[in-house]
Amino acid sequence: MKKLKASEIRTDGGTQPRAGIDENAVTEYAAAYESGEKLPPLLVCFDGKSYWLADGFHRYHAHTRLDHAEIECEGRQGTRSDALWMGIEANRKQNSLRFTQQDKAEAIRMILSDPTLRGKSDAEISRQVGVDGTTVADHRKRIIGNPKDAPPAESDTRIVLRNGKPYQMKVANIGRRPAPAPEPAPDAPEEHLEEIESYDAPSPAAPAELRDELGKPVPAPMRANWQKATAALRALMAQVQAVRKGCGEIIDQPWAVFFTHQRAEIDLRNAYHALKFALPYTTCPYCKGSLKHDGAECKACKGQGWVSKDIYESAPKNLRA
Numbered sequence: 392m393k394k395l396k397a398s399e400i401r402t403d404g405g406t407q408p409r410a411g412i413d414e415n416a417v418t419e420y421a422a423a424y425e426s427g428e429k430l431p432p433l434l435v436c437f438d439g440k441s442y443w444l445a446d447g448f449h450r451y452h453a454h455t456r457l458d459h460a461e462i463e464c465e466g467r468q469g470t471r472s473d474a475l476w477m478g479i480e481a482n483r484k485q486n487s488l489r490f491t492q493q494d495k496a497e498a499i500r501m502i503l504s505d506p507t508l509r510g511k512s513d514a515e516i517s518r519q520v521g522v523d524g525t526t527v528a529d530h531r532k533r534i535i536g537n538p539k540d541a542p543p544a545e546s547d548t549r550i551v552l553r554n555g556k557p558y559q560m561k562v563a564n565i566g567r568r569p570a571p572a573p574e575p576a577p578d579a580p581e582e583h584l585e586e587i588e589s590y591d592a593p594s595p596a597a598p599a600e601l602r603d604e605l606g607k608p609v610p611a612p613m614r615a616n617w618q619k620a621t622a623a624l625r626a627l628m629a630q631v632q633a634v635r636k637g638c639g640e641i642i643d644q645p646w647a648v649f650f651t652h653q654r655a656e657i658d659l660r661n662a663y664h665a666l667k668f669a670l671p672y673t674t675c676p677y678c679k680g681s682l683k684h685d686g687a688e689c690k691a692c693k694g695q696g697w698v699s700k701d702i703y704e705s706a707p708k709n710l711r712a
């Protein structure tokens with residue numbers, strides 16, 4: 392057993408063998424931790440460089456929600472692929488959160504998309520996931536050996552920017568091939584990605600009073616850039632999510648054999664987080680929006696009067712009050 396910093400634990404390697412995160416479960420676990428209850432440690436695989444989270448994604452999110460600096464982990468030697476493989480077994484065996492049919496389908500897809508794990512036999516994979524052998528064979532046929540070239544699924548809406556404001560655009564009939572899309576298999580996961588955040592377009596009318604992420608009013612002089620930054624960054628975040636979704640959808644296509652979903656997913660997730668961490672969070676704790684700090688130009692907010700969440704949280708406590 393060892394304690395790891397939350398930031399040391401890698402959750403970005405596609406090792407979560409579930410169709411998504413159940414927010415209710417995260418809330419439940421967070422409440423349990425807060426009441427002093429001890430839950431089992433997380434399972435991580437160490438490959439000599441990174442700690443890949445194998446089991447305990449919901450507990451991990453509960454820890455980070457509570458801003459726990461350190462998390463108790465059980466460490467094993469293993470690669471990223473090993474973490475995925477072990478995590479599937481752990482998820483199948485545990486009883487507190489049901490490993491649903493959709494989760495199982497996602498787990499099979501992840502195994503068959505993994506360059507190392509896809510070499511395992513159908514029998515081995517079916518035992519690990521907890522399905523019968525023909526289910527794995529069917530998935531394998533669809534992912535690797537589908538003879539029919541089918542057009543990729545397109546999402547129905549696209550976010551476009553007009554004068555810095557995001558709008559949803561229907562693209563259902565734009566550039567769609569006349570051939571109908573193939574029927575998805577009944578057990579196919581509807582969503583390959585976790586962490587999809589739906590984007591609610593703001594109402595076109597500017598709010599009478601704009602509040603920051605801490606619920607405090609945004610001072611008038613910095614409102615215009617605040618809104619521009621929020622709208623543009625959120626629109627780009629939605630676009631990145633749409634690309635991630637698209638990448639998850641082509642993986643089953645026979646012509647996508649040279650596409651490394653893992654690599655695209657990691658890079659796109661990084662892009663998403665880079666955009667997310669640039670969002671306006673609150674008024675600059677150093678200059679309080681005056682742009683002057685200790686008689687000089689405030690360096691923290693770079694002439695904006697507001698800062699991102701990261702900058703805010705790294706400011707000394709007495710300034711944040």
Ligand SMILES: [Zn+2]
Binds near residue numbers: 684
């Ligand atoms: Zn400042």
